Amino acid sequence: xxxxxxxxxxxxxxxxxxxxxxxxxxxxxxxxxxxxxxxxxxxxxxxxxxxxxxxxxxxxxxxxxxxxxxxxxxxxxxxxxxxxxxxxxxxxxxxxxxxxxxxxxxxxxxxxxxxxxxxxxxxxxxxxxxxxxxxxxxxxxxxxxxxxxxxxxxxxxxxxxxxxxxxxxxxxxxxxxxxxxxxxxxxxxxxxxxxxxxxxxxxxxxxxxxxxxxxxxxxxxxxxxxxxxxxxxxxxxxxxxxxxxxxxxxxxxxxxxxxxxxxxxxxxxxxxxxxxxxxxxxxxxxxxxxxxxxxxxxxxxxxxxxxxxxxxxxxxxxxxxxxxxxxxxxxxxxxxxxxxxxxxxxxxxxxxxxxxxxxxxxxxxx
Amino acid sequence: xxxxxxxxxxxxxxxxxxxxxxxxxxxxxxxxxxxxxxxxxxxxxxxxxxxxxxxxxxxxxxxxxxxxxxxxxxxxxxxxxxxxxxxxxxxxxxxxxxxxxxxxxxxxxxxxxxxxxxxxxxxxxxxxxxxxxxxxxxxxxxxxxxxxxxxxxxxxxxxxxxxxxxxxxxxxxxxxxxxxxxxxxxxxxxxxxxxxxxxxxxxxxxxxxxxxxxxxxxxxxxxxxxxxxxxxxxxxxxxxxxxxxxxxxxxxxxxxxxxxxxxxxxxxxxxxxxxxxxxxxxxxxxxxxxxxxxxxxxxxxxxxxxxxxxxxxxxxxxxxxxxxxxxxxxxxxxxxxxxxxxxxxxxxxxxxxxxxxxxxxxxxxxxxxxxxxxxxxxxxx
Numbered sequence: 001x002x003x004x005x006x007x008x009x010x011x012x013x014x015x016x017x018x019x020x021x022x023x024x025x026x027x028x029x030x031x032x033x034x035x036x037x038x039x040x041x042x043x044x045x046x047x048x049x050x051x052x053x054x055x056x057x058x059x060x061x062x063x064x065x066x067x068x069x070x071x072x073x074x075x076x077x078x079x080x081x082x083x084x085x086x087x088x089x090x091x092x093x094x095x096x097x098x099x100x101x102x103x104x105x106x107x108x109x110x111x112x113x114x115x116x117x118x119x120x121x122x123x124x125x126x127x128x129x130x131x132x133x134x135x136x137x138x139x140x141x142x143x144x145x146x147x148x149x150x151x152x153x154x155x156x157x158x159x160x161x162x163x164x165x166x167x168x169x170x171x172x173x174x175x176x177x178x179x180x181x182x183x184x185x186x187x188x189x190x191x192x193x194x195x196x197x198x199x200x201x202x203x204x205x206x207x208x209x210x211x212x213x214x215x216x217x218x219x220x221x222x223x224x225x226x227x228x229x230x231x232x233x234x235x236x237x238x239x240x241x242x243x244x245x246x247x248x249x250x251x252x253x254x255x256x257x258x259x260x261x262x263x264x265x266x267x268x269x270x271x272x273x274x275x276x277x278x279x280x281x282x283x284x285x286x287x288x289x290x291x292x293x294x295x296x297x298x299x300x301x302x303x304x305x306x307x308x309x310x311x312x313x314x315x316x317x318x319x320x321x322x323x324x325x326x327x328x329x330x331x332x333x334x335x336x337x338x339x340x341x342x343x344x345x346x347x348x349x350x351x352x353x354x355x356x357x358x359x360x361x362x363x364x365x366x
Numbered sequence: 367x368x369x370x371x372x373x374x375x376x377x378x379x380x381x382x383x384x385x386x387x388x389x390x391x392x393x394x395x396x397x398x399x400x401x402x403x404x405x406x407x408x409x410x411x412x413x414x415x416x417x418x419x420x421x422x423x424x425x426x427x428x429x430x431x432x433x434x435x436x437x438x439x440x441x442x443x444x445x446x447x448x449x450x451x452x453x454x455x456x457x458x459x460x461x462x463x464x465x466x467x468x469x470x471x472x473x474x475x476x477x478x479x480x481x482x483x484x485x486x487x488x489x490x491x492x493x494x495x496x497x498x499x500x501x502x503x504x505x506x507x508x509x510x511x512x513x514x515x516x517x518x519x520x521x522x523x524x525x526x527x528x529x530x531x532x533x534x535x536x537x538x539x540x541x542x543x544x545x546x547x548x549x550x551x552x553x554x555x556x557x558x559x560x561x562x563x564x565x566x567x568x569x570x571x572x573x574x575x576x577x578x579x580x581x582x583x584x585x586x587x588x589x590x591x592x593x594x595x596x597x598x599x600x601x602x603x604x605x606x607x608x609x610x611x612x613x614x615x616x617x618x619x620x621x622x623x624x625x626x627x628x629x630x631x632x633x634x635x636x637x638x639x640x641x642x643x644x645x646x647x648x649x650x651x652x653x654x655x656x657x658x659x660x661x662x663x664x665x666x667x668x669x670x671x672x673x674x675x676x677x678x679x680x681x682x683x684x685x686x687x688x689x690x691x692x693x694x695x696x697x698x699x700x701x702x703x704x705x706x707x708x709x710x711x712x713x714x715x716x717x718x719x720x721x722x723x724x725x726x727x728x729x730x731x732x733x734x735x736x737x738x739x740x741x742x743x744x745x746x747x
Contacts, residue, residue, distance in 0.1 A: 109495060169551075171705040172704075172705050172706075172708050175708040175709070176708075176709055177709050177712060236547065237547055238547075238548065238551030238554075238555075239551075240550075240551050240554035240555055241492070241550055241551045241554065244554070245492075251499065251547075254499040254500070255499050255500055255545060
């Protein structure tokens with residue numbers, strides 16, 4: 001099977017990976033910090049991560065048909081390449097635990113209040129493992145379908161919110177006193193914008209020539225998507241309610257009046273969950289792809305089973321840690337920045353310098 | 367594909383299908399038929415003699431008539447307690463089936479309850495996953511038991527009735543309400559001056575009787591429907607009300623519809639002022655005397671002037687009532703001020719600053735006769 005994705009599939013991979021859990025708790029996070037001026041730090045950080053996406057896609061395009069583990073050996077040598085791969089493996093594993101526990105929380109509070117969490121974990125991990133086993137190309141095809149329905153449904157709900165909400169809840173759009181909290185807001189936005197590093201496990205081909213430009217605009221669109229969600233939630237709930245509710249977006253949907261549909265939240269959650277599943281699937285796939293490269297001699301299905309077991313054990317541990325998600329969110333910012341900005345930038349600069357040195361050696365113009 | 371490989375693939379598919387069914391059906395193992403639950407349609411609270419009285423209205427859908435057709439029947443259960451939790455616990459002790467709160471249409475509270483427990487109960491409501499979040503919250507000055515028993519005798523459901531009353535009146539542009547989530551947002555803010563719908567019994571029928579003034583989470587006053595026209599014009603989305611204008615020995619009935627509303631806040635030299643600009647479209651519906659009315663340009667101008675004067679008087683009365691009688695910004699001009707001067711608003715005590723504000727109302731009415739009628743100088747045969 002050839003691992004490749006089209007640019008459209010890449011858009012939905014980025015979109016679903018980034019929006020995984022953020023849609024649910026982002027309004028609360030932003031209400032606490034930048035308040036009604038939240039759209040400004042969101043635009044700022046989406047431009048920053050858009051630039052990081054450009055670097056990742058450029059790196060992939062410089063080394064077509066190969067993934068990070070392959071071409072990083074060429075750039076920084078085998079030892080550092082293994083270190084980077086190991087770092088990403090651990091990183092994706094911890095992100096996976098965070099996402100699975102988030103998913104279990106949402107499923108338990110909204111759909112399966114009496115189901116023991118370990119049962120949801122077991123079924124979830126089996127499902128994600130099976131999809132990850134199928135490889136990135138199949139995952140990308142699935143994302144194309146679920147991404148569209150998730151996007152359409154969320155935008156539809158946001159339009160309903162804007163129509164039924166109170167405009168003065170979002171006004172004024174800029175309050176000078178919020179400015180001093182923009183830094184804190186941007187720091188809190190790092191996790192919702194983290195995820196572009198999954199592109200490192202996708203081998204690019206000639207069909208991905210325009211990927212950099214598309215990835216940049218995808219990040220900008222994700223920023224606008226987040227703004228829609230936040231403003232819609234504020235309009236329905238108001239700022240104080242949003243701060244008080246951990247899953248403010250879902251609570252806001254419960255209040256939205258939609259034609260014909262009485263329980264708008266259940267209607268939305270059916271597609272909203274797709275995003276949570278998708279995020280977990282891509283993380284599981286990323287871990288699998290990395291592990292398969294690192295341990296090339298072990299069969300793929302064995303690797304998938306081992307990863308599944310590791311996820312299950314880590315999640316059981318995670319469940320016993322009080323306020324795991326809050327703890328994770330407070331410590332994960334630096335690893336996210338390292339994975340999506342620092343390592344790609346360092347590799348990109350090293351690759352460019354190496355290319356320049358090689359060209360110089362051959363006496364070719366730079 | 368090799369035969370062994372194909373077989374293994376089929377076995378794998380079968381296992382996956384079984385697993386998938388397990389996942390899908392896992393949500394059904396503890397499911398309960400709707401008949402095995404008590405569907406709450408309204409909840410109400412009173413506070414008397416140091417005790418909370420918790421009324422819950424249930425729709426009993428399991429009752430059937432002789433012909434086998436289902437007929438709606440409503441029951442009420444009363445529970446008491448020193449605290450909200452205790453009252454709820456006592457309610458649970460009296461119900462033979464689990465209570466289903468996702469069907470609640472209205473929350474009714476008496477003034478005495480609201481003065482003590484409004485915030486606590488609203489926060490309890492917000493934190494409870496089982497409640498339907500789109501419910502209407504209303505105040506009443508009447509006896510709750512009387513409301514429930516009178517309406518149940520007529521086979522009327524109180525919860526649905528309140529929801530229907532508010533929705534139909536809002537649609538007609540004669541009333542305005544607040545969603546419960548918006549109410550919670552208001553009571554959670556630093557300043558909370560709001561109006562809440564008030565219901566009561568009129569001739570053995572449930573009716574919207576006016577608005578209760580909520581100042582800092584306490585009920586401090588009541589504005590009856592007859593005095594609430596300016597409030598409707600200021601707060602409702604599509605306000606449309608009817609006026610009787612006396613002119614030249616004829617009482618004209620005129621429908622007045624709000625066309626445009628603009629509230630502008632000003633803050634100069636520490637002085638707060640508001641300009642409320644309103645534009646109305648009015649239609650002369652009929653008069654109380656025989657036609658012809660000779661309602662031409664001159665008469666139109668005069669009647670418009672009288673109508674504008676009536677409206678202005680009403681607005682000034684409403685503003686005076688808010689500023690002087692109740693000393694509370696239930697007109698919610700704080701939102702307009704906050705939007706324009708967010709930093710100044712954050713640093714001031716709005717309750718006291720509002721009382722010093724100057725409010726100016728400018729209004730204009732565009733009057734015409736209703737399209738299908740000619741009230742001009744026509745000959746009578």
